[in-house]
Amino acid sequence: MNTTHTLSRPSDMDRIWLRNYPEGVPHDVDPSRYPTVTSLIEESLKNFADRHYSICMGARMSYRELDRHSAALGAWLQSLGLEPGARVALMLPNVPQFPVTMAAILRAGYTCVNVNPLYTARELEHQLKDSGAAAIVILENFAHTLQEVVARTSIRHVAVSAMGDLMGGLKGALVTFAVRRIKKMVPAFSLSTEDGLTVTPFKRALALGAGWSLKPVRQSPDSVAFLQYTGGTTGLSKGAMLTHRAVVAATLSADEWCKPALATGDGEQRHAIAALPLYHIFALILCLLATRQGWVMTLVPNPRDFKGFVKTLAARPFHILPAVNTLFNALLQQPEFKNVDFSRLRISQAGGMAASPGTAQRWLETTGCPMVEGWGMSETCGIGTNNPVTSREFTGTIGLPMSGIDIAIKDDEGRNLPLGEIGELCIRGANVMSGYYNQPDETRRAFTADGFLRTGDVAQMDERGHVRIVDRKKDMIIVSGFNVFPNEIENVISTCPGIVECAVVGVPDEAQGEAIKVFAVKSDPALTEDAVLAHCHDRLTGYKRPRHVEFRAELPKSNVGKILRRELRAASVD
16 A cells, blocks of 8 residues: 555645646645545436436436346345345446446446456457456356356356446437447357356346335545556556545546636536546546536447447537547548537647647637647546647646646666656655556555656656656667657657657667657558658658658557557567
8 A cells, every 4th residue: 555645745836837827726635535436427317306417329318227136136236145245347338328327337336347248258258257246247248258268267246237227218229229230249158157257137127126225334545446457568457546535536536627727617518428438537537527517418329330439429519529639630530520529629638648739720710719738647547738729739747747746857776867867757745546446566666765656657747837748768779879759750750740649669780779760640541651751851850750651551450449559569579
C-alpha cells in the first residue's frame, strides 16, 4: 500500500499551475463528500430519476430504470452467498447492461473487475485467475472464450446476457435475433452446470432479484471499488486497486474541471457520447461523471463501424465527445462527418494516447470545437492533468494538474528536477491507486519515497505549470548516442499533407545503433517516401530525421485504439 493520503501537501506557492487555473475551478476536491462510489451513484439515481440515462441503438433507459435494474441484479448477486468485497467480473461492450451491472456490483458490496470483451482465452484466464473473481456477467457473444478457461478459474456463477436484453420487448428481441441469426456474432458455447457452475440468463437474474430486497452493506472509503487491469504492454497485466475514495476523488475532479465549458444555465440536459469502451478507465470515469451530473449518454457498442457511428452522431446534437486520437482521425476521414450538427459540442476530450497537431487542426476546422488533451492512467483512475476545457486552441501539452493532484518531474533517483528539465512524470493525489493487487513488490517499486507514483512517462513542466509528455521511457530511440522521442517525430509527420496517421520506432542500424523508421497510412496515393523524408528534413535536426518510411493500409491498434508500436518494432526486426 502507498501512503499518499497521509503525506503533507506542498503549499499553493509551490504548486505553480494553480496560477493558471480556469476561473471557478477549485484547487482541491473533498472526496469525503461521498463515503463511497455507491453513495455517489445512489444520490444521482434519486435526483435524476425522471431523466434519460442512456440511449443505445435508439433504445432509452432512464435513471429510474437504472435504479430498478441495478437493485434487482445486486439482490441476485447477494443471493449467491458471495463474501463481502468479492470480485465480480463484467465482460460487456457499451450496452445498457454495462452500467446496470457496474452499479449492481457496487451496490451489492462487491468489487468490479472490468474485462475487455475482446480478450483471447489466455488473457481472460490470467485476469480471472489473478483477480480471484467468483462471478461474471458476460455478453453471450464472448461466452465461448469463457468456456475455454472457466474450469481453471475461481468463477462459480455466470450470468449470460443477450445484446437486446435491456432494449425493450420487440426492439430487444429484434436486436438479439439480428446479432444471433443474421450477423452470426454469437459463436456456439456450452457453459455446463456439470462443471460446478450456476449459469443464469441475465433477464432471469433480473427477474429473480426483483423479488428480493437489496441488502444494505458496509463499505468504507478504503474498500476496493474497482480492480482495474493495466494494458500489460510490458508483460502480464496487473490489477490496480482503485478504492472508493480514489474513484470519488477522480469523479469530483473531472466534474469540477468540466463545469466552465458546460455552465451556460440553459437547463438543457447534457448529452455525452460513450464510444470508448466502458471497461477502459478513460470511459469508465466518463460514465461515473455523467451519472454524477445527470447527463444522458449515447452508448456506442461498435465505434469501429465508422459509417454507423457517424449516423449515430447525426441523430441528435451532443455536448461532450471523448475519444482517442485515432478515433478523432477516423471520424474525420468519413465524408458524411462534416454534415453532423456540432452546434452544441462544448468538449472534445482527447486522452488515452498522444494527440497529434495534424488531427487537432483538422478537427477544429471541421467541428469548430478544439481538441482538449489530457492525461491519466488506470493507476490514477483515468485522470491526472488536463488542458482547460475552455481552451480555444490545441496546446500540444497535456495541460495542468487537475484539482487535488500534485505533479513532479523526477530523475531516476526520485529527486525533483528544475522546471523545464526532462524526467519521469510522477503523480500524487487521492485519485491514485492503493497498489497492485497481490503484488507488494511491484507496488513498492511503483512509488517514490515521498509517495509519488512513477508513471514511466518522460515529461517536462514549463513555468506556467503545463506538462508536456515527451514519450514513454521504453519507446525512446537512441541514435548515435542522442535520445530521440517518437512522439516528436510523429507530431511533425502528422502535419505532412496526405498523411492519415503514423507511428515511429527504432530499428537496428550498424552505423548509428538505431535508425528511425516511420510507418504511415496515407490518404493521397501519390504521396511518396521521398516526400515524407523531405517534410521531416525541413523540420527536424539531423539525428532526428527518419531513415526509412513504410506505407501500410492500416496500423496495428489495441482495442482502445492506441497504435501498437511494439508490434511494428517486432515486425521490423523479423
